[in-house]
Amino acid sequence: xxxxxxxxxxRKGPDLKKALNIFLFLLPAILLFVGILVAPIxxxxxxSLQKWNGFxxxxxxxxxxxxxxxxxxxxxxxxxLKNSLLLAFFSVFVQLPFALLxxxxxxxxxxxxxxFLSVFFMPVLISTVVIGQLWLKIYNPxxxxxxxxxxxxxxxxxxxxxxxxxxxALGSIIVPTIWQYVGYHMLLMYAGVKGVxxxxxxxxxxxxxxxxxxxxxxxxxxxxPIICTSVIFAVTGSLKTYDLVRILTExxxxxxxxxxxxxLENMLFLRNRYGMGSAISVMLIILCFAFxxxxxxxxKNRDE
Amino acid sequence: MEVYFTSKKPKPVVKVLVYILLIVWAFINLxxxxxxxxxxxxxxxxxxxxxxxxLPKEWLWSNFAAAMKTGNMGLYFFNSVLVTVASIAISxxxxxxxxxxITRIKWxxxxxxxxxxxxxLTIPLQASIVPVYVVLSKLHWLxxxxxxxxPYSAFTLSMSILICTGFMVEIPYDLDEAARIDGCGLWGxxxxxxxxxxxxxxSTIGIYAFLQCWNExxxxxxxxxxxAHRTLPVGIKALSGQHTTDWGPIGAALVIATFPTLIVxxxxxxxxxxxxxxxxxxx
Numbered sequence: 104x105x106x107x108x109x110x111x112x113x114r115k116g117p118d119l120k121k122a123l124n125i126f127l128f129l130l131p132a133i134l135l136f137v138g139i140l141v142a143p144i145x146x147x148x149x150x151s152l153q154k155w156n157g158f159x160x161x162x163x164x165x166x167x168x169x170x171x172x173x174x175x176x177x178x179x180x181x182x183x184l185k186n187s188l189l190l191a192f193f194s195v196f197v198q199l200p201f202a203l204l205x206x207x208x209x210x211x212x213x214x215x216x217x218x219f220l221s222v223f224f225m226p227v228l229i230s231t232v233v234i235g236q237l238w239l240k241i242y243n244p245x246x247x248x249x250x251x252x253x254x255x256x257x258x259x260x261x262x263x264x265x266x267x268x269x270x271x272a273l274g275s276i277i278v279p280t281i282w283q284y285v286g287y288h289m290l291l292m293y294a295g296v297k298g299v300x301x302x303x304x305x306x307x308x309x310x311x312x313x314x315x316x317x318x319x320x321x322x323x324x325x326x327x328p329i330i331c332t333s334v335i336f337a338v339t340g341s342l343k344t345y346d347l348v349r350i351l352t353e354x355x356x357x358x359x360x361x362x363x364x365x366x367l368e369n370m371l372f373l374r375n376r377y378g379m380g381s382a383i384s385v386m387l388i389i390l391c392f393a394f395x396x397x398x399x400x401x402x403k404n405r406d407e
Numbered sequence: 408m409e410v411y412f413t414s415k416k417p418k419p420v421v422k423v424l425v426y427i428l429l430i431v432w433a434f435i436n437l438x439x440x441x442x443x444x445x446x447x448x449x450x451x452x453x454x455x456x457x458x459x460x461x462l463p464k465e466w467l468w469s470n471f472a473a474a475m476k477t478g479n480m481g482l483y484f485f486n487s488v489l490v491t492v493a494s495i496a497i498s499x500x501x502x503x504x505x506x507x508x509i510t511r512i513k514w515x516x517x518x519x520x521x522x523x524x525x526x527x528l529t530i531p532l533q534a535s536i537v538p539v540y541v542v543l544s545k546l547h548w549l550x551x552x553x554x555x556x557x558p559y560s561a562f563t564l565s566m567s568i569l570i571c572t573g574f575m576v577e578i579p580y581d582l583d584e585a586a587r588i589d590g591c592g593l594w595g596x597x598x599x600x601x602x603x604x605x606x607x608x609x610s611t612i613g614i615y616a617f618l619q620c621w622n623e624x625x626x627x628x629x630x631x632x633x634x635a636h637r638t639l640p641v642g643i644k645a646l647s648g649q650h651t652t653d654w655g656p657i658g659a660a661l662v663i664a665t666f667p668t669l670i671v672x673x674x675x676x677x678x679x680x681x682x683x684x685x686x687x688x689x690x
Contacts (some may be wrong), residue, residue, distance in 0.1 A: 110555070114604070121512070121514070121593075122592045124512070124594070125509075125512055125514055126505055128504045128505065128508035128512070128593075128597075129504070129505050129508050129520065130504075131497075131500065131501035131504060131505070132502065132504065132524065132564060132568070133505075134506035135497075135498075135501055135557070135560055135561040135564055136523075136527065136561060136564055136565075137522060138560050139535060139539060139557060139561035139562070139563070140527055140530060140534070140535055140561055140562075142538075142661045143534065143535035143536075143537075143538035143539050144530070144534050144535060144539040146537075147534060147535070147537055147538055150538070151535070157541050157544075165599065171469075191575065197674075199497075205429075205432070208425055208428070208429065211545065213422075213426070213429070214569060215429075217676075218433075219429050219432075219433055220680070221672075221676045221680075222433045222436050222437060223432065223433070224438060224676075224680060224683075225437075225440070225672065226436055226439075227662075227671075227683075228618060228668050228669075228672055228679070229440075229619070229622075229665055229668065229669075230622035230624070230639070230640050230664060230665070231622065231640075232622070232624050232639075232640035232643050232644060233443075233640075233643065233661045233664055233665050234439075234663075236643060236647055236657060236661055237439045237442065237443055237661065238439075239647075240442070240446070240654065241439075245455075246454065246455045246456075248442070248459065248460070251459060273514075280540075282435070286436070287683070290680055290684065291681055291683075291684060291687050294684040309633040319575055329687075332687055339529065339531070340496075342531070343531045343532070343533060345533075345624070345625045346624045346625065347642075349624070349625075349628065350644065361459050364533050367533055367537070367627060368625075368628075371536075371537065371540060371629070372629075377537055377541065380537045381537050383533075384531075384533050384534050384535075384536065384537055387531050387534060388530060388531060388534045391529055391530070391531050392529060395529055
């Protein structure tokens with residue numbers, strides 16, 4: 104005890120030293136975070152108000168980039184936004200319900216629960232570039248599995264140049280994206296389902312509820328925060344999508360499958376329009392935060 | 408009681424339907440991976456007609472030799488390992504130090520600082536790509552390993568801090584007090600007491616960061632244009648551009664990029680799943 108008393112006053116004294124230590128502990132993280140994320144975003148915000156080719160000094164043009172983004176047909180922003188929102192729609196209304204179904208079923212202690220869980224999660228771990236290459240082999244018009252299969256079942260008329268036709272290209276991107284991440288959302292929801300106390304389930308069953316009723320009225324309300332997280336991830340993930348588009352279609356045919364991130368890259372490398380590229384990245388930040396806020400607000404409202 | 412519960416068990420029909428669903432979905436998940444491993448070992452003749460989905464009749468290991476030689480997959484594999492390991496190391500070290508300052512030292516700005524770092528969970532990577540690209544190209548700093556290592560460390564930082572916080576608040580605070588009584592300063596406490604106790608956190612963060620960095624494509628594609636510093640995802644894209652008609656070596660390259668992940672997953676599936684849950688559910 105005597106020692107503790109002796110220590111206390113000493114700690115109070117060197118406040119400056121403590122502040123310096125805190126600063127030093129935080130320094131590496133702050134350097135990385137500010138240098139690579141915060142400062143660049145501030146620069147993006149500033150540059151998005153300029154006409155700028157990346158090298159000569161930019162000229163201030165106010166909100167013209169944003170105006171052009173939404174009104175000019177040649178930038179394809181509206182197409183890109185529509186495509187990523189469509190992807191978000193399918194993620195939320197096809198992928199998540201299916202993931203929830205799998206999570207609820209696996210939560211009921213079927214034999215092989217661990218095996219199925221591990222298999223369903225596996226595609227999440229594989230690089231999207233690898234996934235994209237595999238699906239290219241499935242979609243290949245001459246030798247791909249899909250067209251070969253259609254020949255086999257005498258549905259040759261259904262064959263398509265899947266990633267090369269305007270009608271099918273976007274669908275060809277949406278299908279593997281949804282397929283790959285079902286396991287991710289399933290895992291999060293499964294963790295939630297497993298966290299529900301078995302006593303609750305048993306009590307409800309004793310009252311005569313069926314498994315489905317227990318899921319509907321006991322489990323789902325409890326895992327709502329996780330569902331909310333999943334919806335946010337699904338929507339922001341769709342807005343940020345890049346890899347599969349680059350691999351499968353390169354934004355084509357006729358730029359019909361562009362998404363915001365591929366447009367952003369085009370602005371840098373094909374058009375030297377760095378100001379416009381900055382405007383696109385600012386729009387992406389705004390959209391991601393706006394959707395995240397709106398979605399959590401919707402979930403909160405429902406609770407009350 | 409017994410009788411009551413058995414009557415509540417799902418009907419056999421439902422059970423069979425559930426198993427059919429689970430097995431079909433498992434098949435849909437496993438098939439592309441099986442397909443990848445088999446066409447990596449086949450000749451074009453087999454892939455394009457004779458034997459599309461069967462096991463290879465003739466095991467063509469030369470596909471792997473071709474992927475290594477013409478596709479440079481050996482170099483890209485090395486690059487990916489180097490970039491990934493360095494990024495994880497930096498991210499973990501920075502995260503442990505920052506988390507220590509946030510959770511174990513009492514000061515006014517701690518919770519604000521934490522909230523500040525958590526912004527990184529929602530910010531899209533795309534947000535910083537234009538300015539970072541311009542700065543790097545002006546400094547002639549594109550096409551280095553550090554071109555990827557520094558951004559990757561930054562992008563995994565928020566998640567690392569989040570996971571680290573979960574583990575660090577579990578460590579009893581009495582330990583700090585005891586260490587201080589024994590004459591350890593803040594740094595001594597950090598290195599001698601806290602870091603050794605964070606070992607379980609390291610694997611959780613490491614796994615998460617590994618997958619982020621190993622599979623990252625956008626920055627690698629934009630920042631790296633020379634072939635000497637390509638990582639696996641970019642290398643695969645380049646290879647598939649060269650070999651549009653020769654599928655075997657592409658398959659081999661896909662296997663080379665994927666097998667480390669799959670091997671680790673076979674042995675550590677639960678640990679890997681836990682690290683994804685820790686990253687999402689606690690946030």
